[in-house]
Amino acid sequence: SEQAFARNAETLRAMGMVQNAARAWGKHVAEALIVHDRASTANAIFSGTSRAVRMMLQLAILGVGAWLVLQGKMTAGMIFASSLVSSRALQPLDQLIGSWRQIVDARRSWKRLEATLSARPSAVQKLALPDPSGAISAQDLIYVAPNTPGGPPIVKRLNFHIGAGEAVAIVGPSGAGKSTLARLLVGALQPVSGSVRIDGADLRTWDEKQLGRHIGYLAQEVELFPGSIAENVGRFDPDADDASIVEAAKRAEAHELILTQRDGYQTMIGPSDRALSGGERQRIGLARALHGNPRILVLDEPNAHLDGAGEAALEAVLSAARAAGITLIVITHRPSIAAACDRVMLLRDGAIEAFGPSSDLLRQPLVGNSSRQNTVVTGSFATTIRSAPQKTRFGS
Template structure:
């Protein structure tokens, strides 16, 4: 079924840390199940001893004893339930950081995730099952044999009947597993696809309404919802049938046990108390099996979630400790760099080699799809090279802790996304120890300070999922301020002027010149030639290969491109000729 304490499983390893606690819970379960015999023996003594003797003191004494037993049962049951809740919470706390690694790194390192939040939902399913009654039912399951043994002590007929009942319920449980296993997996897949669809529609709401796609998108959502409801209804139907069957059989078995006990009393083979005690014991013997059946859906869901999450964790290994290196300050070197999208058998950049020193500004140009953005992702460590290396001051970037290296990198992707938080938090990269003067300095470097202070709450203006009602150009300038925060050594900007007006481009140029002045390296993917005024070097990409690299003027002379000139306010954006770039 599942190797809970598998040494190769991170989830199993997390649970293994609580083996002592689980062992204690097992001991509590043992004591609890032994105390469960108290009710049967109480009824046996009442019918066989108290009623014939008509002794009130004996009855009172037995009642006091069974009250104490029941109190202990309640306390022990509460203790083990709380302990399982705590174990579930602690396992969740152990695995949560790794789940975040999976969600944020899977697509960067291995392959595209089918549904971004699946790993988090899988962890929730595991914690929910571990914290519930399912594991306790499994701990109670071996004690079924104790109750059967006591029934055999009463009379072998009662023991055989109860044993048959256990076997039938186990058969129902296995049949339920066989009938729901594939259906559960299918329902999970349909649910993931449905979640992805509605998230895609939410992100593209403007396009859907502007292009008249609302009805078609809604129809797709309704179809996905109908398929999901059908799959969950099938699961519920199977579960309901199995639970109904087990409940009906259990009631029939109790009647058979009473009838068998009565027959034994009639034949003087058992006392009257055996009728009631046997009925109670048979119900207790079947209870753990029934509990396992009622929790079967949760258990199969937990097992499938465990396997999915464990597979994802293995694809994104925990980071190894790294030696803390001095801050980079001198050179970026790229050596025979070959790379492709994570998990795809496709090379998008091949054999790129160049070196930049502090104070250099590189412009990367080329036709769409030539590999410019892919190269930029590798230069800042987002994509791992298939071959070759990217080095800062001689050390390959995989020798750095990503969080430490990130403080020395300013990155601005082509698609500008800001996080849910204030403008100040976004610029400061959510550093809780960020100084106000550093945030303002970064904003001024991007020439966005005046725009920010005119907002109702200034730097505390909230940015939700819609970017706080900022325009595309404003969001891009806030993202530029985020990239410049902390005066990073390596600044990588992917089409940073795509949404900027003339003033914005002037601010971008000033920021690049300021980076040069403090000996930083800036790399800019450009489609508009105005920005090339500020670069010192050019790299021309074509079909994933480096066609030219060198000083800006020499490269542009070879390409027969006009020398760039600073933009005027009334200039229209000039695009770089893809023909010339190729």
């Protein structure tokens, strides 16, 4: 289970689930530690008792043998026997000396751990800001992959503003940096330079737990965590009530799907459970993103594993989110979803090539287009991107 949480650390951080996941993980680990402690205690008691009895018997034999030698009732050869008995009596001390290396290694490890914890600055208590309305802006946003220092940036100095309640579709060819940008917007990644601001406040100044409640994030590869479906939808929040979990599932059009599972909302999901299909996992992940009525919803290719019914349900969810005034950012390759958004952002090689109203930037390919138009293939469809006016272009 800890591996599943570790693999999805970005999702946990983006939606403020770190403490809840740590609590759920700690609960499972605590049970295992209690059982291990009981077994270790019993083993130590029996081992110590048997060792103490053995040493007392050996010492008694040595004492009786020495007394018999002094009384002349035994030969001097008993001295050698006494030496052998003494060596057995000193066996615990020999074992302690033999284990001295492990003791020294443990002491060094403890010192290194203590030094590491001392060097790490303590978490600063951040001021609770007013709940966000959903406005997002990026200023000189740059991101470079940590495993390629000095390499070309994945995101290249982006500048844009998305108003509260606005729906924006992010399109572009594979490798354009769309998923990386989505992770930067929700705080799953930290930029090398520049900033992401929500309601004018830098993302790094927000309290993660407070902001996470107002952000819904669906990653491109959805993975559910060990626990029940209800716990996953409720973000492992111990205070999440049943009504909020069911409401989130209904908003994601996943309520009926969950009821068809063998135990409904109490169906357990293991770390290697493959009982759920990719589409089912995606719809349950969407319900998790919608839990708590977030003000910002970032969806990374939410229809990647959906069938026709799932896509219809997704379009209904997006329409309802727009009607509720939720800021919606969708990475998509489908023209129907992009056309339904207020604006479209075209990314290419980590830079914004065009950003403007969807009605101006998206249209079906036409014969005899002018040289100022660029046909961009974004997965399952080809759309014509008209060169946007200068006022709608962002970035450097």
